[in-house]
Amino acid sequence: MTLWPGGPWLGGTSLETTNHWLSPLQVPALGLHVGGPAMLASQKDFNNAVSQVKLLKEDPGNEVKLKLYALYKQATEGPCNVPKPGMLGFINKTKWDAWNALGSLSKEAARQNYVDLVSRLSASSESPSPEAPAADRKQPESDSLVVTSEDGITTIRLNRPAKKNALTTQMYRDIIAALQAASKDESAITVLTGSGDYYCSGNDLTNFTHLPAGGLEEMARSAAALLRDFVNCFIDFPKPLVAVVNGPAVGISVTILGLFDVVYATDRASFHTPFSHLGQSPEGCSSYTFPKIMGSSKAAEMLLFGKKLTAQEACAQGLVTEVFPDGTFQKEVWARLKAYSKLPPNAMRISKQIIRNREKEKLHAVNAEESSVLRERWQSDECMNAIASFLSRKVKL
Numbered sequence: 001m002t003l004w005p006g007g008p009w010l011g012g013t014s015l016e017t018t019n020h021w022l023s024p025l026q027v028p029a030l031g032l033h034v035g036g037p038a039m040l041a042s043q044k045d046f047n048n049a050v051s052q053v054k055l056l057k058e059d060p061g062n063e064v065k066l067k068l069y070a071l072y073k074q075a076t077e078g079p080c081n082v083p084k085p086g087m088l089g090f091i092n093k094t095k096w097d098a099w100n101a102l103g104s105l106s107k108e109a110a111r112q113n114y115v116d117l118v119s120r121l122s123a124s125s126e127s128p129s130p131e132a133p134a135a136d137r138k139q140p141e142s143d144s145l146v147v148t149s150e151d152g153i154t155t156i157r158l159n160r161p162a163k164k165n166a167l168t169t170q171m172y173r174d175i176i177a178a179l180q181a182a183s184k185d186e187s188a189i190t191v192l193t194g195s196g197d198y199y200c201s202g203n204d205l206t207n208f209t210h211l212p213a214g215g216l217e218e219m220a221r222s223a224a225a226l227l228r229d230f231v232n233c234f235i236d237f238p239k240p241l242v243a244v245v246n247g248p249a250v251g252i253s254v255t256i257l258g259l260f261d262v263v264y265a266t267d268r269a270s271f272h273t274p275f276s277h278l279g280q281s282p283e284g285c286s287s288y289t290f291p292k293i294m295g296s297s298k299a300a301e302m303l304l305f306g307k308k309l310t311a312q313e314a315c316a317q318g319l320v321t322e323v324f325p326d327g328t329f330q331k332e333v334w335a336r337l338k339a340y341s342k343l344p345p346n347a348m349r350i351s352k353q354i355i356r357n358r359e360k361e362k363l364h365a366v367n368a369e370e371s372s373v374l375r376e377r378w379q380s381d382e383c384m385n386a387i388a389s390f391l392s393r394k395v396k397l
């Protein structure tokens, strides 16, 4: 059974509009223009903006695409005038919600807002990427990632606690940018951690519901390219990289741990790689690092059968450096990291190079192979059905 072209997925429905995708969105955050007619954009400006969207050099992310979708519909058809899709049509429902949230905003004001938004997007996609020192650090595009630098430590915090810090497409991009900036900033150590009770629930499974114009094949191609770039940043990261695992970790947030230098975990953490359950296969170089770290049979139990490890088990297998009682986790770990961050930074970098460099070529090859296998997997019925089951709330890990 193929689920992608119809049913709950984007595509082939009355709510579809070329180039305008979806994702949950707080429409009040749009800062909508409701000003007088004298300031409003012409139909020609609007048509130009519609063409400009297709020329954007960077994908603006799903939240922005949903804003564009809603404004486009409002500008061309006026207030939402179609029935709300049923529960199973969750994608169309999300789009409908965004359009409907624009209420009685006039077509003209929607047109203006669309033009303004496209103009901001075009400007930012044309500006050169800054190679900034820590103080001028470019902030992530989305609030779902918070990057701070203090006491010689740059901290990259996943900040989507209501969704268990599941990684959106934009978050992957923001993490790549944050790692690139951290590799050049003044800090001695870089930390990845999460907000709330979870460290990270892995890839946001709704990422796979945003079908681009090129369909499933194009979606799988671009996902594989993003995955490869994302993992490459961890392989190449030049400074000590520490994971502060503040709660359960799932999927890609577990597999990339093999590319960290040190992993500290609360005793509440667990480590779960349910790839077979999801019709997927390992990534993050785990098909290579896990057997090296824990031996091939323990790695197989995790990567083939999805065995979930407790923090203590993960520590015994060598995936975690040390486990701390949850009550004192933050205090103990940060005190330790602050002390380490005072060590000579160049010595730490050079030592990391000696430890990691001879593996780099191999890791890049493994990453390329894993990404290419996943590109096929993501187009399989096994994978689509597993994701559909989660999204329809039938299955939880």
Ligand SMILES: CCCCCCCCCC/C=C\CC(=O)SCCNC(=O)CCNC(=O)[C@H](O)C(C)(C)COP(=O)(O)OP(=O)(O)OC[C@H]1O[C@@H](n2cnc3c(N)ncnc32)[C@H](O)[C@@H]1OP(=O)(O)O
Pocket (backbone or CB within 6 Å): 162, 163, 164, 166, 167, 169, 172, 201, 202, 203, 204, 205, 206, 207, 208, 219, 222, 223, 224, 226, 227, 250, 251, 252, 253, 274, 275, 278, 280, 283, 390, 395, 396, 397
């Ligand atoms: C072009 C596209 C580019 C795509 C990017 C490409 C790169 C991808 C490469 C990696 C691919 C795969 C690797 C993986 O990471 S596989 C692992 C994926 N993760 C999961 O399967 C976890 C699914 N989540 C759960 O099973 C459960 O939510 C939980 C984590 C066990 C927690 O259970 P809970 O009962 O404690 O909490 P719950 O109510 O379920 O969650 C709260 C809300 O958060 C939502 N949510 C949690 N995790 C995810 C997720 N991974 N994806 C999407 N949404 C998630 C959950 O649905 C709840 O939402 P709501 O409150 O109901 O709206």
